[in-house]
Amino acid sequence: MHFIFKTRYEQDIALFKHGGQNFWYAALALALVAAPWLLSEYTLSQVTFIGIYAIVCLGLMLLAGFTGQISLGHAGFLAMGAYTEAYLQGMGWPFMISLPMAALVAGITGIMIGLPALRVKGMYLSIATLAFGFILEEVVVRAEHITGGNAGRQLGALTIAGVNFDDGANFYYLVTGIAVLCVLGVLNLLRSPTGRAFVAIRDSEVSAQSMGINLAHYKTVAFALSAALAGIAGALYAHKIRFITPDQFGFLQSIELLMMVVIGGLGSIQGAIFGPAFWFVVQQVIVVGKDWLPPALGQQTGLQPTIFGIILIAIVLFEPMGLYGRWLKFRTFLEIFPFYRKGMFKRQKSYMKSERMK
Amino acid sequence: MTAPMLEAVNLSVQFGGLRAVNDVSFGVWPNEVFSLIGPNGAGKTTIFNLISALYRPTSGEVRFEGEVISRMPPHVVARHGIARTFQNIELFEHATVLQNLLVGRHCHRHTGWWQDMLFTGSVRRAELEFRRQVEEVIEFLDLQHYRDSMVVGLPYGVRKVVELARALSMRPRLLLLDEPSSGLNTEETEDMGFWIEDIKHDLGITVIMVEHDMGLVSRVSDRVLALNLGEVLTLGTPQEVQAHPGVIEAYLGGVDDV
Numbered sequence: 001m002h003f004i005f006k007t008r009y010e011q012d013i014a015l016f017k018h019g020g021q022n023f024w025y026a027a028l029a030l031a032l033v034a035a036p037w038l039l040s041e042y043t044l045s046q047v048t049f050i051g052i053y054a055i056v057c058l059g060l061m062l063l064a065g066f067t068g069q070i071s072l073g074h075a076g077f078l079a080m081g082a083y084t085e086a087y088l089q090g091m092g093w094p095f096m097i098s099l100p101m102a103a104l105v106a107g108i109t110g111i112m113i114g115l116p117a118l119r120v121k122g123m124y125l126s127i128a129t130l131a132f133g134f135i136l137e138e139v140v141v142r143a144e145h146i147t148g149g150n151a152g153r154q155l156g157a158l159t160i161a162g163v164n165f166d167d168g169a170n171f172y173y174l175v176t177g178i179a180v181l182c183v184l185g186v187l188n189l190l191r192s193p194t195g196r197a198f199v200a201i202r203d204s205e206v207s208a209q210s211m212g213i214n215l216a217h218y219k220t221v222a223f224a225l226s227a228a229l230a231g232i233a234g235a236l237y238a239h240k241i242r243f244i245t246p247d248q249f250g251f252l253q254s255i256e257l258l259m260m261v262v263i264g265g266l267g268s269i270q271g272a273i274f275g276p277a278f279w280f281v282v283q284q285v286i287v288v289g290k291d292w293l294p295p296a297l298g299q300q301t302g303l304q305p306t307i308f309g310i311i312l313i314a315i316v317l318f319e320p321m322g323l324y325g326r327w328l329k330f331r332t333f334l335e336i337f338p339f340y341r342k343g344m345f346k347r348q349k350s351y352m353k354s355e356r357m358k
Numbered sequence: 359m360t361a362p363m364l365e366a367v368n369l370s371v372q373f374g375g376l377r378a379v380n381d382v383s384f385g386v387w388p389n390e391v392f393s394l395i396g397p398n399g400a401g402k403t404t405i406f407n408l409i410s411a412l413y414r415p416t417s418g419e420v421r422f423e424g425e426v427i428s429r430m431p432p433h434v435v436a437r438h439g440i441a442r443t444f445q446n447i448e449l450f451e452h453a454t455v456l457q458n459l460l461v462g463r464h465c466h467r468h469t470g471w472w473q474d475m476l477f478t479g480s481v482r483r484a485e486l487e488f489r490r491q492v493e494e495v496i497e498f499l500d501l502q503h504y505r506d507s508m509v510v511g512l513p514y515g516v517r518k519v520v521e522l523a524r525a526l527s528m529r530p531r532l533l534l535l536d537e538p539s540s541g542l543n544t545e546e547t548e549d550m551g552f553w554i555e556d557i558k559h560d561l562g563i564t565v566i567m568v569e570h571d572m573g574l575v576s577r578v579s580d581r582v583l584a585l586n587l588g589e590v591l592t593l594g595t596p597q598e599v600q601a602h603p604g605v606i607e608a609y610l611g612g613v614d615d616v
Contacts, residue, residue, distance in 0.1 A: 009489040012456070013482070185475045192474035192481055193460075193467040193488075200450050200461045207448035210410050211528065212436035212465035221471050267452060 013191050015184075032176055036169035044168050046280050051175040052236045053260065053276035055182050059229030060261050061272040062186055066195065067222040068202030069117055070126045073133030074257045076113075077227040079140055079249035080106040081234025086153050086244060087146050095160050102235035103228040109136075110227020114220045133254050140246040152245035155238055165239075175236055182229055187269060189225075198222055259308060263315050265322025274323040282307070321345075361424065363388045363564055364532060368418035369408060369428075378404045380588040381418070386532075391558050391565045393575045395599070396585035397608055402568040403445055404588075406534050409566070410442050411435040422532065437465045441530035443521045445537050445568075451510040455520050458509060459495060462527025463488040495526045498561075499553065515546045522553065526561070533557065535567040539574050547574055554578045572600065584608070 004011070004018055016022050036044055056078060064070050081102040088098035116128045140147045147153055158165040165171050189195045197218045200208035209215060238244050256279075264275025286307060290298040297303075319325050325345070333340040362385030369382045379401040386392045394402045407413040409420055411432045420428040427435050441462070450458050466488075469481045496502055499519055509517060518541065525533055538554065539547040551574050557563050558578075569575050575582060576596035584591040584599050586608040592599055599605055 009486050009493075012489055013485050188477035189471065189475050192477060192485065193464055193469065194471040194474040196453075196457055196461045197464060199453050199457065200464075203450035203452055204448040206412065207444060207450070208461075209412070209432040210436055210442050210448075211461050211524070212433045213461075214431075214433045225471075 015187060015191075032180075035176075036172060041168050044172055046284070048168075048172045048175050048240060050273075050276050050280050051172070051179045052233050052240060053257075053279070054273045055179050055233035055236070056230045056257055057261050057264065057272040057275050058179075058182055058186055058269070059226040059233070060257055061264075061266070061269065062189070062198070062229070063222050063226035064258070064261060065266040065268070065271070066190065066202060067198040067219065069219065069222060070122075070258070071113075071129040071223075071226070072126045072251075072254050072258065073113060073129035073131075073136070074226075074230055075249040075251070075253035076133040076136035077106045077110060077230035078234040078237065078253065078257075079136060079246070080109045080227070081231030082238035082244050082249070083140060083147050083153070083234075084231070085235035085238045086155050089156055089158075095158060095165075099232065099235050103231040106231025106234065107224045107228035110223040110225075110230075111220055113227070114223025117219050117223060118216045130251070130254075133251055137246055137250055140249065147246070150246060152243055155242045155244070158239045171240070175240075178232065178236065182232065183269065183273075186229075190269070194218070194221065256308075259312050263312060263322055265324030266320075268321070268324040270327070271322050271324040274327070278323055279308075282311070362386055363423060364409070364566070365421040366405070366409075366418070367421065369405070369415050369420065370417045371404060371408060371413055372416045378588050379408065379415075382585070382588070382590055383418075384583050384590070384593060386564060386566055387580075389558060389562055389564055390580040391554060391567065391578050393579040393582045393596075394566065394568045394585060395570070395572075395575060395582055395605075396591070399587070400585040400608075401588040402585060403536055405585075406442065406536055406566075406568060409435075409534060410440060436528070439528075439531035440534065441525035441528040441532070442534035443518075443525050443536055443538065445540065447514075447517050447521055449509045449517055449521055449524070452508065454506050454508055455501060455504045455512075455523075456492065456506060458520060458524050459492040459527045460488055462495075462524045463491065465528060491529070492527050495523050498526070498556070499523045514541050515543070518542060518546075518550075522550075526557070526563075530563060532564045532566065535565060535569075537568055537570065539569060539571045547571060550574065551577050572596075576600065 006012065011017070016025060035047060039047065056074065059077075060071065060074050084102040084105040085098050088101055089095070093101070113129060113132045117125050120128055141149055143149075158171070160174075163170065165174050190198075197208065197213045200211065200213055201215060201218055205215060241248070260275035260279050261272060262275075263278055264273070265271030283304065286304050290303070292298070315322055321328070329345055364386040366382055366384050369379055370377065371379045382401070382405065394405060396402055404413065408415055408428060411428060411430055411434075415428050418428075419426050422435075422438055422440065425438070427438060427440075450461060467484065469478070469484060473481050496505060499522065501519065501523055504512060504516060504520070509520060512520065518538070522535070522538065535554070538550050542550060554565060554567070555578055558565060567575075567579070579596050581594065582596050582599040583593045584602065584605045586604070591604040591608060592602045594602075
């Protein structure tokens with residue numbers, strides 16, 4: 001087991017806490033760079049999707065997992081990013097400008113939907129964001145001259161500085177690079193006063209206020225950043241799919257995003273990556289496994305949502321910390337082998353919230 | 359003595375038909391320990407919530423160093439140097455003790471979120487400075503052992519101290535303690551008493567405290583304000599207040615009730 005003997009305060013704010021972490025993250029970086037040579041074209045394309053979804057999930061994690069504001073309208077932000085990118089590309093804007101614009105437009109939309117968050121909490125906020133998702137979907141359908149309406153909108157080839165980014169490997173590197181930058185940005189936020197303010201708001205709004213945290217400001221920032229990340233992912237998603245229609249950004253998409261985050265593990269950055277990765281792997285397993293099942297079961301419509309539903313229920317029941325929590329337990333098990341106890345991660349329940357102020 | 363540090367002027371608050379605090383006035387001098395006592399429902403915690411601006415007074419006002427704070431939003435009041443703890447412990451449970459204390463430094467931050475996102479040099483320097491300042495509080499309250507523990511796994515007594523530590527991390531000038539000894543055993547209450555004395559003498563912080571443990575109250579308080587049903591019964595030294603017939607009646611019931 002690692003015991004870190006801290007001698008400097010810098011060690012408390014370091015991104016990588018010890019040599020082991022340096023090694024494994026370096027290995028991961030190497031694997032990411034080498035992936036195009038190791039993986040088939042199809043698998044690489046799936047990994048690219050994981051990267052794109054990881055960016056949205058990162059944003060949703062920041063909002064739901066760290067600030068405690070559950071959004072059921074994240075597909076709306078994804079749509080804002082995707083259509084901004086499609087529209088600006090159509091106008092001939094270079095990607096280096098249109099991508100930040102996609103983030104900006106989504107971010108501003110995020111602020112607008114964040115406004116009710118200053119007044120309503122919990123369930124009511126979720127409903128408000130849900131309604132927002134529906135409204136945005138409808139707006140996309142109606143604004144035909146920009147979005148192409150239900151007929152959809154085609155994107156042109158993606159070239160940056162004369163280099164074609166449409167082919168598998170180049171686009172994979174682009175997505176991975178942006179995803180890594182986003183992860184670093186969020187990690188930086190979380191180890192700084194802003195991130196701590198988010199966590200404070202999540203755990204107790206009353207005492208966050210009494211510590212001098214301006215709730216309105218930080219909730220707005222959380223919504224804006226979360227939406228901006230979704231906007232970035234939306235722009236990449238548009239280039240990946242190359243043909244976007246409003247129904248890709250429907251209510252179901254929002255629910256799927258939230259499920260990914262919950263399955264990954266609310267309140268952990270790793271969870272925002274585990275979630276979509278697990279999602280795509282299971283999807284592949286279902287596609288392959290279908291043929292092995294008896295036709296009455298395998299050809300059933302709704303097989304995939306049912307399986308994901310069951311997984312979600314199992315996670316909520318048995319592993320509220322999601323895949324990341326499972327991984328933590330497994331790692332601890334290995335680190336302190338033979339001393340792991342079953343109840344080590346059990347939290348003591350507290351019943352002292354009697355006179356909690358709302 | 360100079361002007362009072364904190365002044366409540368004809369403070370009243372009404373929740374529907376209930377007058378929780380009725381025309382209460384008092385002043386707290388710099389560097390004193392001022393206790394609020396009274397039976398349940400006397401309005402003690404309500405007064406705390408009025409001072410930290412979580413509630414708005416129906417009439418009257420609270421002044422801190424001459425400035426009216428009862429109309430400000432709560433986070434602005436905190437920036438004026440008023441820290442508080444809560445009766446039922448309102449820690450950030452899914453964060454470590456260290457992170458909880460660092461939140462206490464929030465008022466003193468100068469960087470914006472965009473700088474935080476890039477973790478610029480100024481953010482790094484500020485973080486290291488915050489870390490150093492928080493360590494002083496950890497040392498003061500003997501929390502070294504719990505630095506990296508999650509709050510959610512800590513026993514009640516320790517949480518109580520962590521909450522005090524978080525308030526002290528703000529380096530406040532006025533500290534509001536809402537029942538600092540509730541749920542603590544005799545020994546822990548004893549420690550709490552020593553710390554409150556140290557907070558007053560060594561750190562020079564003014565303390566207002568709501569407390570039921572009369573032993574602790576008479577040991578550390580300079581003056582005591584007794585309340586009942588939202589109204590002031592009496593104000594004076596711990597001995598005077600304890601001897602006051604109105605206080606005895608409020609706690610034990612009067613002759614008529616027997």
